[in-house]
Amino acid sequence: MIGLATAGFRSSWNSRWRSGAGRRLATMGAPVVGILIWVGATPVVEHLLRRADLGRSGHLLGLLSALMVVLVAFTLGTSVSFALAAVYFARDVEWLLLTPISPRLFLTYRLSCQLLLGICVGTAVGGPVVLGAAVVYGSPGLIPMALVVLCSLLVVPMALALLAVVALVRLVPASRVKDAAAILVGLVGIGVAAVDIVATVGSGGISGFGIGNVAQGIHTPVWLPSTWAAMSLVDSVRSQWEPAAFLMLAQLVLGVCATAGAVWLAGPMLREGWFRSQMAIGRRQRQNPRFMRLPPALAVVRKDWRMLRRDPAQLIQLLLPIGLFAVYLLAPRSRGVGLGAFQRFPIWYGPLTTSAFAALFAASGLGLRAVGSEGRQFWCLKTAPVSARTLLLSKLALPALVATGASLVLMISAEIRVGAPVGQMAFSATLLVVCVLGLSSLSTGLGAVWPRLDWTDPRRAVGIWMAILFMVVGAAYIAVCVVALTLALLITSQPSFLSEALALLTCGLVAGVASLAALRAGHRNLARMDL
Amino acid sequence: MIIGSVADDLPTSSTVVFEGIGKTFEDQVVVEQLDLSIRPGELFGLIGPNGAGKTTTIKMAVGLLRPSTGRILICGHDIQSDGTAARRRLGYVPDSAPLYEKLTGLEMLELAADLHGISRERRRRRIPALLEALDLEAAAGQLVQSYSRGMRQKLALCAALMHDPAVLFLDEPTVGLDPQAARQLKVMLRTLCATGHTVFLSTHALDIASVLCDRVGIFNEGRLVAIGTVPELERAAGSGTGVPGALESAFMKVTGGRDQETSWLISALSA
Numbered sequence: 001m002i003g004l005a006t007a008g009f010r011s012s013w014n015s016r017w018r019s020g021a022g023r024r025l026a027t028m029g030a031p032v033v034g035i036l037i038w039v040g041a042t043p044v045v046e047h048l049l050r051r052a053d054l055g056r057s058g059h060l061l062g063l064l065s066a067l068m069v070v071l072v073a074f075t076l077g078t079s080v081s082f083a084l085a086a087v088y089f090a091r092d093v094e095w096l097l098l099t100p101i102s103p104r105l106f107l108t109y110r111l112s113c114q115l116l117l118g119i120c121v122g123t124a125v126g127g128p129v130v131l132g133a134a135v136v137y138g139s140p141g142l143i144p145m146a147l148v149v150l151c152s153l154l155v156v157p158m159a160l161a162l163l164a165v166v167a168l169v170r171l172v173p174a175s176r177v178k179d180a181a182a183i184l185v186g187l188v189g190i191g192v193a194a195v196d197i198v199a200t201v202g203s204g205g206i207s208g209f210g211i212g213n214v215a216q217g218i219h220t221p222v223w224l225p226s227t228w229a230a231m232s233l234v235d236s237v238r239s240q241w242e243p244a245a246f247l248m249l250a251q252l253v254l255g256v257c258a259t260a261g262a263v264w265l266a267g268p269m270l271r272e273g274w275f276r277s278q279m280a281i282g283r284r285q286r287q288n289p290r291f292m293r294l295p296p297a298l299a300v301v302r303k304d305w306r307m308l309r310r311d312p313a314q315l316i317q318l319l320l321p322i323g324l325f326a327v328y329l330l331a332p333r334s335r336g337v338g339l340g341a342f343q344r345f346p347i348w349y350g351p352l353t354t355s356a357f358a359a360l361f362a363a364s365g366l367g368l369r370a371v372g373s374e375g376r377q378f379w380c381l382k383t384a385p386v387s388a389r390t391l392l393l394s395k396l397a398l399p400a401l402v403a404t405g406a407s408l409v410l411m412i413s414a415e416i417r418v419g420a421p422v423g424q425m426a427f428s429a430t431l432l433v434v435c436v437l438g439l440s441s442l443s444t445g446l447g448a449v450w451p452r453l454d455w456t457d458p459r460r461a462v463g464i465w466m467a468i469l470f471m472v473v474g475a476a477y478i479a480v481c482v483v484a485l486t487l488a489l490l491i492t493s494q495p496s497f498l499s500e501a502l503a504l505l506t507c508g509l510v511a512g513v514a515s516l517a518a519l520r521a522g523h524r525n526l527a528r529m530d531l
Numbered sequence: 532m533i534i535g536s537v538a539d540d541l542p543t544s545s546t547v548v549f550e551g552i553g554k555t556f557e558d559q560v561v562v563e564q565l566d567l568s569i570r571p572g573e574l575f576g577l578i579g580p581n582g583a584g585k586t587t588t589i590k591m592a593v594g595l596l597r598p599s600t601g602r603i604l605i606c607g608h609d610i611q612s613d614g615t616a617a618r619r620r621l622g623y624v625p626d627s628a629p630l631y632e633k634l635t636g637l638e639m640l641e642l643a644a645d646l647h648g649i650s651r652e653r654r655r656r657r658i659p660a661l662l663e664a665l666d667l668e669a670a671a672g673q674l675v676q677s678y679s680r681g682m683r684q685k686l687a688l689c690a691a692l693m694h695d696p697a698v699l700f701l702d703e704p705t706v707g708l709d710p711q712a713a714r715q716l717k718v719m720l721r722t723l724c725a726t727g728h729t730v731f732l733s734t735h736a737l738d739i740a741s742v743l744c745d746r747v748g749i750f751n752e753g754r755l756v757a758i759g760t761v762p763e764l765e766r767a768a769g770s771g772t773g774v775p776g777a778l779e780s781a782f783m784k785v786t787g788g789r790d791q792e793t794s795w796l797i798s799a800l801s802a
Contacts, residue, residue: 296646
């Protein structure tokens with residue numbers, strides 16, 4: 001186990017420190033940026049917590065209970081794909097299974113890696129919240145308590161997902177399980193969001209993602225481990241350490257037992273399932289050679305489209321956020337996007353900004369991974385007589401089409417619901433197209449600057465930090481577009497031709513600058529890339 | 532030790548020209564001062580120990596790596612500054628060719644045809660002919676993810692030959708091929724050279740090199756240490772010409788490999 005962990009650490013270190021100056025810089029810079037974000041975010045969180053005044057135990061317990069349920073569900077969903085990738089599709093699996101390492105040890109190692117990854121991501125994202133809470137409630141012990149409680153809680157869905165995957169793959173090939181899991185997670189995600197939003201709005205709560213219910217406090221059953229975790233944290237906040245420690249211990253015992261049990265049961269099933277996963281699935285496609293000739297750029301777009309639609313897991317990853325936004329915008333009796341806040345602005349203002357954020361996810365899902373999705377097959381395009389410029393533009397086409405199409409459909413549907421005039425719809429559609437084209441160019445260009453070509457799962461064609469970085473950059477881009485748009489509209493007291501023309505011009509300018517910069521950087525890297 | 536002529540003159544009719552080529556990866560010299568020219572219709576084999584720099588050389592020739600020094604001309608076009616024109620004239624099959632898993636064999640070939648601007652009529656003739664030549668007709672409609680290693684290698688070769696390139700670069704082309712397919716490949720390569728095409732291949736299989744290649748270059752530690760026809764190399768190394776294993780002996784002498792001496796291996800294994 002120590003040998004595996006050492007090898008894993010060395011591999012990870014080498015990939016970050018000995019893979020070129022760029023990676024080294026990123027490795028040194030990322031913690032610095034992370035710490036700066038922490039330092040900046042913690043006071044903000046403190047301020048928000050003080051204003052929210054969640055110290056009343058009823059509300060705090062309700063909020064934490066709901067949060068724990070969401071975390072467990074999210075972890076369960078993501079753990080299925082992690083388990084599949086780590087146990088069946090990773091490149092070192094074959095080699096490791098041929099060594100004297102027992103399957104149980106191998107599974108324990110993978111589970112540990114997942115937990116460690118979860119701790120890192122959780123610390124990065126949730127660290128300021130825990131720190132802020134510790135300061136606000138004067139309870140420094142909350143920090144280690146939160147770490148132990150959350151690890152013990154979340155290792156349970158990880159272990160259960162691992163066991164479920166290994167058991168399933170014993171019967172069904174791993175690639176089919178991957179596709180089915182992706183579709184299921186996607187449908188469940190959209191379904192839960194739809195029910196939650198409709199129920200919340202129906203009961204007169206605040207529109208959107210169950211915020212109203214949460215604010216009133218959800219009381220989850222006491223026997224749920226997620227409730228124990230919430231109760232433990234609440235007791236920590238109130239400095240009631242004995243009950244907090246007792247619940248933490250219970251959580252810890254449950255986590256250890258779940259892990260040990262899952263590994264024990266899954267171990268004997270692993271090899272047989274792995275052999276099954278090696279079975280090639282020779283799905284026969286329709287043989288209808290038309291021998292049509294396409295220009296190289298369109299040929300690449302067609303190839304990318306075929307690759308995407310034949311991979312349900314990738315499709316779901318792309319469609320899920322768009323589906324969630326669609327539910328949010330179009331839920332029955334929903335006020336849509338809280339238009340009351342935007343009375344001063346044209347009727348399309350709210351739908352446009354929301355649809356732009358939907359496009360952000362589409363751009364991230366397609367544009368950011370456009371070059372990276374080539375993977376080790378990139379030699380096919382790099383050795384073809386196609387210039388780097390043509391290649392980059394062909395990679396931009398699909399993300400631009402999909403992001404623009406999806407966001408346009410969302411926005412126009414929302415505007416039809418609120419009765420926007422046709423002229424306003426046409427204008428807002430033009431604005432959205434300009435904004436989303438800029439976003440797509442930004443994502444494709446950035447994806448070409450730092451492509452990740454050594455993946456074994458195409459959904460991992462973008463590293464998690466790159467995805468987070470793009471979300472920040474993309475959100476900032478949308479924010480700049482919205483600010484520019486808002487200022488242009490505020491120049492006149494009423495929406496008019498002048499203000500709308502100015503809005504279009506400013507959006508175009510922002511989109512143009514962002515596109516040019518990102519695409520130029522991407523082109524430079526593509527032209528000079530060594531494979 | 533150099534056997535035979537290494538630095539040829541650079542005839543203007545050469546299909547492939549390496550001029551002062553070098554490649555360094557983070558202070559490690561992987562290829563050093565390579566000067567080489569390949570004539571039209573020649574089948575040139577590059578052999579060498581693992582890590583000698585053969586794959587790096589081929590990758591530089593097809594434009595996947597940028598040389599640190601020098602330039603490479605493909606039919607007179609610099610692969611770096613005039614890459615599009617150069618790549619129009621070359622075909623490449625890498626070692627263990629990774630292919631698009633979610634495309635069928637037919638779709639892969641159509642993609643190759645589109646990328647090289649092959650007309651509809653021409654691909655209508657060429658695709659079925661290539662599939663038939665390499666026994667891939669039955670599998671053409673299946674996704675590449677269901678192909679065996681040998682089938683992928685054959686498909687990659689079909690894609691490389693789609694546009695009838697003047698120069699074909701092959702990195703370990705016989706790995707993964709069954710004996711019948713390997714024989715088909717040898718016949719195909721000789722036919723290509725007979726019709727004026729140039730083939731540049733790297734291989735560990737010395738029997739392939741000795742039977743197939745017009746000239747052989749021996750690479751060691753980033754340098755081309757010997758070049759010549761197989762009889763020339765065998766004679767110069769004192770191995771005897773045409774004797775089984777003669778090229779292998781010549782290879783061992785030139786690269787400093789341990790020939791016939793296994794006691795070191797036995798003592799290493801029992802340590």
